[in-house]
Amino acid sequence: MASIIALANNKGGTGKTTTALNLAAGLARDDHRVLLIDADDQSGTATDWRNVRPDHAPGFELVAMRAPTLHVELPALLERSQYSHVVIDCPPGGPNSGGKMTRSALWVAQLVIIPVAPSGPDFWASDPMIQMLDELAIGRPTPVVSRLLINRKTANTRLGREARSAAGDMLALPVLKTEITQRASIAEAITRGLTIFEFDSGGLAALEYQDLTQEVLACLS
Numbered sequence: 001m002a003s004i005i006a007l008a009n010n011k012g013g014t015g016k017t018t019t020a021l022n023l024a025a026g027l028a029r030d031d032h033r034v035l036l037i038d039a040d041d042q043s044g045t046a047t048d049w050r051n052v053r054p055d056h057a058p059g060f061e062l063v064a065m066r067a068p069t070l071h072v073e074l075p076a077l078l079e080r081s082q083y084s085h086v087v088i089d090c091p092p093g094g095p096n097s098g099g100k101m102t103r104s105a106l107w108v109a110q111l112v113i114i115p116v117a118p119s120g121p122d123f124w125a126s127d128p129m130i131q132m133l134d135e136l137a138i139g140r141p142t143p144v145v146s147r148l149l150i151n152r153k154t155a156n157t158r159l160g161r162e163a164r165s166a167a168g169d170m171l172a173l174p175v176l177k178t179e180i181t182q183r184a185s186i187a188e189a190i191t192r193g194l195t196i197f198e199f200d201s202g203g204l205a206a207l208e209y210q211d212l213t214q215e216v217l218a219c220l221s
């Protein structure tokens with residue numbers, strides 16, 4: 001059965017979709033058979049991204065599954081297919097505000113990645129996510145691995161340097177070693193319907209997503 005990775009955070013704008021797209025592309029470049037699920041029932045950004053793509057063929061499959069029955073539909077789909085990895089792009093919304101879709105996705109994920117921007121208010125706003133993970137741990141047959149991802153790091157600022165320990169302390173979750181820097185190329189690639197590997201394959205952002213891909217694979221092994 002495929003490995004399932006969910007990108008989740010109750011807070012919007014933290015980089016779930018951006019990470020999901022570039023991670024799916026990184027895995028596909030590494031010769032994995034990847035399915036990206038657009039589970040964002042609010043904005044559907046990943047599907048919009050595909051629709052502005054020049055060629056509609058990002059190297060991985062993308063389907064929308066926006067009903068909170070994903071935990072039933074996805075395993076059934078995977079039984080009939082050959083995917084090695086599934087990346088789920090969750091919508092925003094916490095336990096008290098429409099988090100049903102995220103709960104459904106988290107139920108079947110082996111690895112949950114929670115992107116957070118390196119600032120106190122962003123860490124505090126992600127707290128409901130931790131509550132959802134705690135609730136999920138009760139009754140799940142297998143444990144889920146949860147990791148924070150520092151995204152939109154601003155290089156050479158104290159906040160940037162201290163983000164890792166602050167995030168880990170405030171949200172009490174392990175933080176991925178790879179950090180994704182705030183870079184115009186990342187936003188520009190998405191706006192043009194491209195992955196970072198297509199838009200700027202030799203750039204530093206592509207290297208960071210390549211590192212992230214390898215670290216994710218290590219978390220799953």
Ligand SMILES: Nc1ncnc2c1ncn2[C@@H]1O[C@H](COP(=O)(O)OP(=O)(O)O)[C@@H](O)[C@H]1O
Nearest residue numbers: 012013014015016017018152181182183186187
């Ligand atoms: N590392 C980054 N550098 C620059 N822009 C980023 C980065 N990560 C995300 N963004 C931008 O921030 C905005 C929100 O990101 P998005 O992935 O859509 O968040 P979410 O899916 O969590 O709501 C988008 O415009 C995206 O291009």
Ligand SMILES: [Mg+2]
Nearest residue numbers: 016017040045
């Ligand atoms: Mg999104």
